[in-house]
Amino acid sequence: MLEQFKTWLEKSAHTVVPKSKLGEAIHYTLRQWPKLIRYLDDGQLSIDNNRAERAIKPFVIGRKNWLFSFTTSGAESSAILYSLIETARANGLTPFDYVMHCLNELAQPQRDIDSLLPWNVSL
Numbered sequence: 001m002l003e004q005f006k007t008w009l010e011k012s013a014h015t016v017v018p019k020s021k022l023g024e025a026i027h028y029t030l031r032q033w034p035k036l037i038r039y040l041d042d043g044q045l046s047i048d049n050n051r052a053e054r055a056i057k058p059f060v061i062g063r064k065n066w067l068f069s070f071t072t073s074g075a076e077s078s079a080i081l082y083s084l085i086e087t088a089r090a091n092g093l094t095p096f097d098y099v100m101h102c103l104n105e106l107a108q109p110q111r112d113i114d115s116l117l118p119w120n121v122s123l
Contacts, residue, residue: 002037006030058086084118091118098123 009026016023039045062082069075088098101123102116114120
């Protein structure tokens with residue numbers, strides 16, 4: 001199917017106006033062809049980058065949300081909370097449960113902070 005697609009691209013590249021949206025897409029695809037078919041060389045490679053896109057999505061959303069931090073201390077507080085939430089997720093914890101656990105434990109006198117790190121907590 002990919003070979004048929006490439007044949008169509010090469011044929012269409014000569015008949016479509018290069019500056020049109022379709023022409024730009026065809027020429028872009030042909031320039032990127034080796035990268036497009038790279039996954040065929042190694043069965044461990046994914047056909048798409050959805051996993052990577054999902055991994056960075058929170059940062060992209062966060063970047064837009066951080067525009068609404070009107071003070072340095074507000075931005076710093078947001079960054080700290082965001083780091084806690086993402087670290088909890090990375091360690092298999094439900095962020096809400098983890099934050100509630102931390103708040104409850106921090107209310108106790110002389111609490112060991114290291115025991116509250118996400119990799120030391122099991123909920």
